[in-house]
Amino acid sequence: MDLVRGNIFGFYALLVTSAGVLIVIWLAKRGSFVPTLRRIAGLDAMEEAVGRATEMGRPVHFSPGIADVTGETAPQTFAGLEVLSHLTGLSAKYDAELIVSIRMPNVFPIAEEVVKQGYLAAGKADKFKESCVRFLSSEQFAYTAGVLGIMHREKVAANIMIGAFWAESLVMAEGGAHIGAIQIAGTASMAQIPFFVAACDYTLIGEEIYAGGAYLSQDKIKLGSIAAQDYLRLALMAMLFVGAVLMTLDNPWLRNVIVR
Amino acid sequence: MRREIPIIITFIVALVFLLGPITTGNIPLLDVQFRDLVGRHLSPWTTIIAAFALGLASVNLLRIHGNTISRKRTGWIYSAILIVTMLFFGITRTWVELQPANREIAAFYGNFFNFLYIPLAGAMFALLAFYIASAAYRAFRLRSLEASILLAAAVIVMLGAAPVGALIWDYFPALQTWLLGVPNLAGQRAIMIGAALGGFTTSLRILLGLERGHLGGE
Numbered sequence: 001m002d003l004v005r006g007n008i009f010g011f012y013a014l015l016v017t018s019a020g021v022l023i024v025i026w027l028a029k030r031g032s033f034v035p036t037l038r039r040i041a042g043l044d045a046m047e048e049a050v051g052r053a054t055e056m057g058r059p060v061h062f063s064p065g066i067a068d069v070t071g072e073t074a075p076q077t078f079a080g081l082e083v084l085s086h087l088t089g090l091s092a093k094y095d096a097e098l099i100v101s102i103r104m105p106n107v108f109p110i111a112e113e114v115v116k117q118g119y120l121a122a123g124k125a126d127k128f129k130e131s132c133v134r135f136l137s138s139e140q141f142a143y144t145a146g147v148l149g150i151m152h153r154e155k156v157a158a159n160i161m162i163g164a165f166w167a168e169s170l171v172m173a174e175g176g177a178h179i180g181a182i183q184i185a186g187t188a189s190m191a192q193i194p195f196f197v198a199a200c201d202y203t204l205i206g207e208e209i210y211a212g213g214a215y216l217s218q219d220k221i222k223l224g225s226i227a228a229q230d231y232l233r234l235a236l237m238a239m240l241f242v243g244a245v246l247m248t249l250d251n252p253w254l255r256n257v258i259v260r
Numbered sequence: 261m262r263r264e265i266p267i268i269i270t271f272i273v274a275l276v277f278l279l280g281p282i283t284t285g286n287i288p289l290l291d292v293q294f295r296d297l298v299g300r301h302l303s304p305w306t307t308i309i310a311a312f313a314l315g316l317a318s319v320n321l322l323r324i325h326g327n328t329i330s331r332k333r334t335g336w337i338y339s340a341i342l343i344v345t346m347l348f349f350g351i352t353r354t355w356v357e358l359q360p361a362n363r364e365i366a367a368f369y370g371n372f373f374n375f376l377y378i379p380l381a382g383a384m385f386a387l388l389a390f391y392i393a394s395a396a397y398r399a400f401r402l403r404s405l406e407a408s409i410l411l412a413a414a415v416i417v418m419l420g421a422a423p424v425g426a427l428i429w430d431y432f433p434a435l436q437t438w439l440l441g442v443p444n445l446a447g448q449r450a451i452m453i454g455a456a457l458g459g460f461t462t463s464l465r466i467l468l469g470l471e472r473g474h475l476g477g478e
Contacts, residue, residue, distance in 0.1 A: 001293075007282035021461055025470065069474075070306070075459035078466055082473035105314040110474050112320075131324050135317035139377070141384035153335065167388060174391040177398075188455035190448055198399035199391075206451040210458030213473055221470050225461045232457050 008260045021228040028224025035227035042184050042202035043215050049182045050090040053157035059097035061156040065163020066103040073164035080163035082213030088118025100133045103143040108135045144168040148175040161185040165192045173199035267469035274467050
């Protein structure tokens with residue numbers, strides 16, 4: 001069995017970086033290295049948003065994005081589901097109604113299980129209703145129309161959207177802004193970040209959505225992996241610098257290694 | 261075991277999907293390639309799982325809207341329209357699939373999809389223009405130094421892209437190109453690298469079962 005040409009560097013880089021991440025996670029788990037995360041305003045505001053919804057007697061709406069659990073945008077969906085797990089706990093704690101709208105059928109049973117387990121863990125299993133997690137449509141704009149309908153009909157007090165979004169991002173965020181909902185949104189989809197910044201009260205930019213699970217749970221393993229990201233970033237910056245210097249000196253060695 | 265079995269399945273399947281496109285030759289001790297495992301054995305399973313998930317999701321949709329209709333809640337008529345439309349599209353599409361040679365049925369279904377759903381989706385998409393205007397108004401209000409810089413950059417980029425910009429000042433197009441190509445691109449790449457690393461570590465945590473939030477627990 002051989003590696004296909006063009007993937008050799010990528011494969012070994014994957015092995016090395018995975019090993020690096022696992023070492024940092026292991027150190028954090030053992031307690032010999034305790035990473036701390038900077039404050040992320042959007043995640044801190046989640047409790048405030050749920051509390052506000054409880055005071056107003058209105059529901060909280062959550063969307064884990066419109067991507068599936070497969071493909072390159074899948075990590076964003078999983079990051080959204082991590083936040084959903086925490087949000088369910090908060091909703092149970094404050095007795096706020098939670099509405100989760102789903103676009104992809106594959107995400108539906110996972111989200112339902114997350115919400116069910118969240119209520120169970122909070123000792124409020126009876127709070128889980130079938131209408132908590134709603135499949136709307138697998139068609140992008142039919143889903144968008146469905147979300148706007150929920151926002152206006154149910155008069156949601158808080159709108160939280162964490163995951164992969166495309167053209168519907170601004171329509172949904174502006175829909176939430178028009179009904180006066182407190183809005184927290186996050187995505188790693190580059191083109192949608194400016195829309196969320198313009199229309200929402202708090203925005204999680206890029207990698208911040210992946211830190212959500214670690215930040216909210218303060219789990220050592222997850223914190224370790226976030227710290228590992230920073231070390232990988234340093235390594236990448238060093239590589240970028242060396243590559244730039246070598247190419248300036250007309251030496252294509254690093255480029256040739258990467259394209260192997 | 262309720263948690264461990266999904267994690268083991270996730271790990272093995274993810275490994276096969278990862279190695280499928282980047283390896284050639286048979287797997288040692290097995291007379292099969294990773295790419296064949298993906299194409300012949302795993303891909304049909306993803307279709308089967310997706311079909312079951314769609315079934316579950318459809319039941320959820322029918323029960324929620326069925327309840328709305330039976331209890332005559334506000335707006336129940338829309339729930340009725342949704343269920344009728346869903347059943348209509350489901351039945352006609354199945355009919356098309358069962359009789360692929362029958363062009364009349366395909367045209368009948370196509371007409372409803374192309375002349376009913378597509379214009380409605382287009383209308384939703386078109387709303388974006390109005391929402392961009394209202395979001396831009398809020399974002400560009402001179403509330404702080406950052407908002408002022410944003411407003412100045414936006415004005416330069418808009419003037420640089422519009423023909424009238426070059427008539428006002430020759431340097432607007434060049435300034436626009438620089439703004440988009442240097443500070444904007446640098447910021448975008450920084451976010452992209454961070455997001456890619458975040459996606460990678462999240463995937464690794466899921467692959468190794470260290471991330472269990474999606475399984476309903478820590």
